[in-house]
Amino acid sequence: MTKPKLAVYWAASCGGCDIAILDIEDKILDVANFFDLAFWPCIADFKYADVEAMPDKSITLTLFNGAIRSDENFHIAKLLRQKSVVLCAFGSCASDGCIPGLANFYDKQSIMEYAYIKSPSTDNPNGVMPQPKTKVPEGEITIPYLWNTVRTLPQVVDVDYIIPGCPPQSNQIAAVVEAVIDILSNSKPLPPKGTVLGATDKSCCDECKRERNIKKITKFVRPFEIIPDPNLCLMEQGMVCLGPATRSGCGAKCVSANVPCRGCYGKPINIHDQGAKMVSALASVIDSTDPEEIEQIIGQIVDPAGTFYRFSLPDSILRRAQV
Amino acid sequence: MPKINIVIDGHSLQAEEGTYILQAAKEVGIEIPTLCYYPHMVPYAACRICAVEARNERGWTKVVTACNYPVWEGLHVHTNTPRVLNARRMNLELLLSQSKPVPVLQKLADDLGITEPRWGYGTDTCIKCGLCVRICDEVVGAHALAFGNRGVDREITTPFHLESEDCILCGACARYCPTGHIKMTDIEGRILHSELLLGPNAAITIPFRQAVPNVPRIHTNQCIHMKTGGCMLCAKVCPKECIHFDDQDEFEEFDVGAVIVATGFQDFDPTPMLQFGYGKYPNVISAIEFEQMNSAGSPTGGKIVMENGKEPRSIAILHCIGSRDQNYHKYCSRVCCMYALKFAHLVTEKTSAEIYQLYIDMRSFGKGYEEFYQRILDEGVHVIRGKGAEVVPTKHKRADEGDLLVRCEDTLISKFREIPVDMVILCTALEARKDASDIARKLNISMGADGWFIEAHPKLAPVSTTTDGVFLAGVCQGAKDIPDTVAQAGAAAAQAMKLMSKGEIMMDAAYAVIREEFCSGCKICNDLCPYTAISYDELKKISTVNSALCKACGTCVAACPSGAIVARHFTDEQIYAQIEGILA
Amino acid sequence: MSFEPKILGILCNWCSYTGADLAGTARLKYPANLMSVRVMCSGRVDPGFILGAFRSGADAVLICGCHPGDCHYVEGNYKCMRRIPLTKLLLKGIGIDPKRVRLEWVSASEGNRFQQVVTEYTEQIRALGPFKLSDWAFDPEQSDPSDNGNVAHALENQPVATR
Numbered sequence A: 001m002t003k004p005k006l007a008v009y010w011a012a013s014c015g016g017c018d019i020a021i022l023d024i025e026d027k028i029l030d031v032a033n034f035f036d037l038a039f040w041p042c043i044a045d046f047k048y049a050d051v052e053a054m055p056d057k058s059i060t061l062t063l064f065n066g067a068i069r070s071d072e073n074f075h076i077a078k079l080l081r082q083k084s085v086v087l088c089a090f091g092s093c094a095s096d097g098c099i100p101g102l103a104n105f106y107d108k109q110s111i112m113e114y115a116y117i118k119s120p121s122t123d124n125p126n127g128v129m130p131q132p133k134t135k136v137p138e139g140e141i142t143i144p145y146l147w148n149t150v151r152t153l154p155q156v157v158d159v160d161y162i163i164p165g166c167p168p169q170s171n172q173i174a175a176v177v178e179a180v181i182d183i184l185s186n187s188k189p190l191p192p193k194g195t196v197l198g199a200t201d202k203s204c205c206d207e208c209k210r211e212r213n214i215k216k217i218t219k220f221v222r223p224f225e226i227i228p229d230p231n232l233c234l235m236e237q238g239m240v241c242l243g244p245a246t247r248s249g250c251g252a253k254c255v256s257a258n259v260p261c262r263g264c265y266g267k268p269i270n271i272h273d274q275g276a277k278m279v280s281a282l283a284s285v286i287d288s289t290d291p292e293e294i295e296q297i298i299g300q301i302v303d304p305a306g307t308f309y310r311f312s313l314p315d316s317i318l319r320r321a322q323v
Numbered sequence B: 001m002p003k004i005n006i007v008i009d010g011h012s013l014q015a016e017e018g019t020y021i022l023q024a025a026k027e028v029g030i031e032i033p034t035l036c037y038y039p040h041m042v043p044y045a046a047c048r049i050c051a052v053e054a055r056n057e058r059g060w061t062k063v064v065t066a067c068n069y070p071v072w073e074g075l076h077v078h079t080n081t082p083r084v085l086n087a088r089r090m091n092l093e094l095l096l097s098q099s100k101p102v103p104v105l106q107k108l109a110d111d112l113g114i115t116e117p118r119w120g121y122g123t124d125t126c127i128k129c130g131l132c133v134r135i136c137d138e139v140v141g142a143h144a145l146a147f148g149n150r151g152v153d154r155e156i157t158t159p160f161h162l163e164s165e166d167c168i169l170c171g172a173c174a175r176y177c178p179t180g181h182i183k184m185t186d187i188e189g190r191i192l193h194s195e196l197l198l199g200p201n202a203a204i205t206i207p208f209r210q211a212v213p214n215v216p217r218i219h220t221n222q223c224i225h226m227k228t229g230g231c232m233l234c235a236k237v238c239p240k241e242c243i244h245f246d247d248q249d250e251f252e253e254f255d256v257g258a259v260i261v262a263t264g265f266q267d268f269d270p271t272p273m274l275q276f277g278y279g280k281y282p283n284v285i286s287a288i289e290f291e292q293m294n295s296a297g298s299p300t301g302g303k304i305v306m307e308n309g310k311e312p313r314s315i316a317i318l319h320c321i322g323s324r325d326q327n328y329h330k331y332c333s334r335v336c337c338m339y340a341l342k343f344a345h346l347v348t349e350k351t352s353a354e355i356y357q358l359y360i361d362m363r364s365f366g367k368g369y370e371e372f373y374q375r376i377l378d379e380g381v382h383v384i385r386g387k388g389a390e391v392v393p394t395k396h397k398r399a400d401e402g403d404l405l406v407r408c409e410d411t412l413i414s415k416f417r418e419i420p421v422d423m424v425i426l427c428t429a430l431e432a433r434k435d436a437s438d439i440a441r442k443l444n445i446s447m448g449a450d451g452w453f454i455e456a457h458p459k460l461a462p463v464s465t466t467t468d469g470v471f472l473a474g475v476c477q478g479a480k481d482i483p484d485t486v487a488q489a490g491a492a493a494a495q496a497m498k499l500m501s502k503g504e505i506m507m508d509a510a511y512a513v514i515r516e517e518f519c520s521g522c523k524i525c526n527d528l529c530p531y532t533a534i535s536y537d538e539l540k541k542i543s544t545v546n547s548a549l550c551k552a553c554g555t556c557v558a559a560c561p562s563g564a565i566v567a568r569h570f571t572d573e574q575i576y577a578q579i580e581g582i583l584a
Numbered sequence C: 001m002s003f004e005p006k007i008l009g010i011l012c013n014w015c016s017y018t019g020a021d022l023a024g025t026a027r028l029k030y031p032a033n034l035m036s037v038r039v040m041c042s043g044r045v046d047p048g049f050i051l052g053a054f055r056s057g058a059d060a061v062l063i064c065g066c067h068p069g070d071c072h073y074v075e076g077n078y079k080c081m082r083r084i085p086l087t088k089l090l091l092k093g094i095g096i097d098p099k100r101v102r103l104e105w106v107s108a109s110e111g112n113r114f115q116q117v118v119t120e121y122t123e124q125i126r127a128l129g130p131f132k133l134s135d136w137a138f139d140p141e142q143s144d145p146s147d148n149g150n151v152a153h154a155l156e157n158q159p160v161a162t163r
């Protein structure tokens, strides 16, 4: 019997997700046993042409991490969609845009100019810019064309499941892997399309062990400004904790480490915009009815857009900054 | 109380031990004249007019004073013997020798057949009955009066003849002085009560004739008992023991299913409109003051008189004072034109005064109103189209002219006019009560910029408000007359009955629901609900909404960061779809 | 043709929606540029609605609630009063002029005021010009499918690296 085929791909991402998969300890051996690796550029040298040559739907499961921000990312996304039975948006970049998605606060031109000309560590007196196509004696070489706007995987191709997190927590990956092996080996039905795997329907607060009370915010503080009480809800201590507007699943990792949740698990299933929702929730519990005082209190939040959209700008209602 | 057998003028009767002849006689209907007696005080027997003859079975006899002679077993009393009458005559003549023949003494003299007192008349009016002193001591408890001097110089006075600091100005002494010797005077502006019939200023009154409930009440700031702990006469005379001095205002709470707001209006105060001289000239009065005077229960008994008590010869009625005025109320008060015409009619009925109506527009809109207007015209009332501009004192007035000059522009003849009148009635605007905003806030209903409460819909829900179960009736919703008020009140009552007769209410289908499976118990919503509909379930570690308390504002829905709360009928999906649809 | 802004109104049922109604019954004319959605209270306004409006083509969003202290639900409007300024900061952070969002208190009796606010705001937005939604839609056929051809490909004519 031929083994089911597994593909893992990284598009615009940091590589953390690939590491997270390897991080599932002895479960990785089950993966190796159960699956044939069809494509996983991070751990072995696969060629795109090999994938292109595969028959459609010949890959059983593709874990696709990384956002889509170049025509290469897009090409592989389409390709893997075509070749896979099940395509999973794996990790925050693929599902929400994540840190690469912060590029959406700018446009391509200003990013390029900064990266290649203006940044303090760059020495580029001629203002040389990477070109999509370059003629060299050997012929024309191309580099991937960078998009103006970072997209999430579900925005560009049809996706079956989402496994959120930056990166998805290894225990959650292990659980998903186990479930997949169980389903495939026992011919069980797949979960409904669109299901979020390795996370729950509630928010991070659900997993957070801290004591919480009626919230009345009179002042916002930044993490370095206080040593928070480890047992009390961070928001009640004036920290901008994105836990309430973030899907649970990580086990409240950051908050357990006395650091407010930054929102990497993305928006809970019923909300439309993580940033807007956080604005709504947080502002609602500001303890003032005086417009000036309110202005003064919210003024203490440094970079609200960057904070509230740290992981989800491409997945937000407007998808990017309007530049 | 043991009973004692006595006989008065041949009537055998049983009297209570310890009572005096005077009371016993009264019981069998025998009148004995008195001057210094007052039932609620210890008898003093100063005037000796109540002389009677007491006898026993053994023939003993003596003339005694009935007011303080106690009854004893076997007492026979004769009130009408020549001996008794002689004693009374003699005592009265002695009193008259000190006093002028004041009415009360004159009457007694007539009754006793004295035409020419033997010792003539005195010059005093005080007969030293001591009623005033005793009432101030025993009843009022102020101890402000006393007898001074001795013998012929004996007199009623305040200590050292100085103005008393203990006097509480109750007037009891003057009220009970039989001869009118004591008068209440205006002491340094402390006016006690005026000669005019300005109504009862007793400390206990029925507020006005139609008062509901129609029972007297004590004005605590006037009541003697409240000041000195004395008096309590009202309690002594009330046979049913209804007087409770310790009663306090009480706050009661009722559970009700519906509230009808019918708080009405207040009168616009025309004092700031200096041009009309209200508050400056006593005969410039407001419409409500006219209504008060005209009422049969008023101090004038319904007579229309000026400040000096005389009937006015001419009256100007000025419309739209404070209404239809950019500086005060822009709206029309709706009732003034018609009540002004009514006033004219009433004045014509009661006096022969000339009446001038000064109006901007005559708004006789209702059923039968235009006909009434015609009738008023036929009654000879002068109607002038032009708003009264000012009221000034008449400078060079002729004998038959009034003191006040009303100036206006008669726009029908394009002439400036000055009309001398005796009295001016200002038809002041109906305006929202100054506490209307408190009511609005308490009941959570809306109030317009003019202060009237706003109905849920001008045509479709004219008596409802935006708060379920709260209805509007009458002027509190906008100026209107009595027929309209009553109609609206009927509708409001019907709406309230509708609610009550069902005994249950239909809940709005719109309310918030927390879906357990999505709530993470972050508690962000917990303090947001103004109706405390949200509570935290410690066991399940989630929040829940009590749908009976929820009023569907949606505040918690917008705030819930995990999207666990759904506003039924105002869901996120519905609103996003509307936004998309409407902008498409 | 002059630019006709599209303004989304999110109106509280009890005050501004009624105020708008009053403006209507009083035959007060206000610009047709306002398209209104009714919510029960300004406290229902989720900042997401504002973003949704911009995505759906609005040039501005006007939120109206009862005057502070007069909210039918006692204090829903205070929640709105807190959310809108933070929403404006969020908008500023994503490059949207905060002037494109306005919060006004209009009571049920202020038909006049409603008319004034709408008229004035329409003029303000007309002067500000249209809101252009950048790069929202995704068209896989475009050479840069991320921007629908909006971005001038100026970078392509830059100097070439010399090795």
Ligand SMILES: Cc1cc2nc3c(=O)[nH]c(=O)nc-3n(C[C@H](O)[C@H](O)[C@H](O)COP(=O)(O)OP(=O)(O)OC[C@H]3O[C@@H](n4cnc5c(N)ncnc54)[C@H](O)[C@@H]3O)c2cc1C
Pocket: B262, B263, B264, B265, B266, B287, B288, B291, B335, B338, B339, B342, B430, B433, B439, B473, B474, B475, B476, B480, B481, B482, B483, B485
């Ligand atoms: C001078 C004058 C003459 C008029 N003549 C006529 C006429 O001839 N014919 C006619 O049809 N109409 C006339 N009107 C109009 C008429 O007075 C009103 O239509 C009528 O009084 C309205 O009744 P209402 O019950 O709405 O208000 P109101 O009569 O003002 O009654 C409201 C009541 O509520 C009480 N109240 C207020 N607040 C509270 C509270 N918080 N708690 C408890 N109680 C409260 C007030 O004390 C008052 O008793 C006249 C009005 C004026 C000013």
Ligand code: SF4
Pocket: A204, A205, A206, A208, A209, A210, A212, A232, A233, A234, A235, A236, A241, A242, A243, A244, A252, A255, A260, A261, B522
């Ligand atoms: S807001 Fe943050 S700290 Fe507070 S309960 Fe939620 S996750 Fe925990």
Ligand code: SF4
Pocket: A165, A166, A204, A243, A246, A247, A250, A251, A252, A253, A254, A255, A260, A261, A262, A263, A264, A265, A266
């Ligand atoms: S706490 Fe928040 S930021 Fe941290 S891992 Fe969990 S979801 Fe990510």
Ligand code: SF4
Pocket: B132, B135, B136, B140, B142, B143, B144, B145, B166, B167, B168, B169, B170, B171, B172, B173, B174
């Ligand atoms: S007025 Fe009253 S208190 Fe004063 S002296 Fe007379 S009875 Fe006494």
Ligand code: SF4
Pocket: B514, B518, B519, B520, B521, B522, B523, B524, B525, B526, B542, B543, B559, B560, B561, B562, B563, B564, B565
């Ligand atoms: S705000 Fe939402 S998630 Fe938080 S406790 Fe309330 S219902 Fe639950």
Ligand code: SF4
Pocket: B511, B512, B528, B529, B530, B531, B532, B533, B534, B545, B549, B550, B551, B552, B553, B554, B555, B556, B557
């Ligand atoms: S919708 Fe409003 S009334 Fe209902 S539970 Fe939420 S906050 Fe309370």
Ligand code: FES
Pocket: B203, B204, B218, B223, B224, B225, B226, B230, B231, B232, B233, B234, B235
């Ligand atoms: S009035 Fe005061 S005791 Fe009767």
Ligand code: FES
Pocket: C012, C013, C014, C015, C016, C040, C041, C042, C043, C064, C065, C066, C071, C072, C073, C074, C075, C076, C077
């Ligand atoms: S009901 Fe109007 S703002 Fe709350």
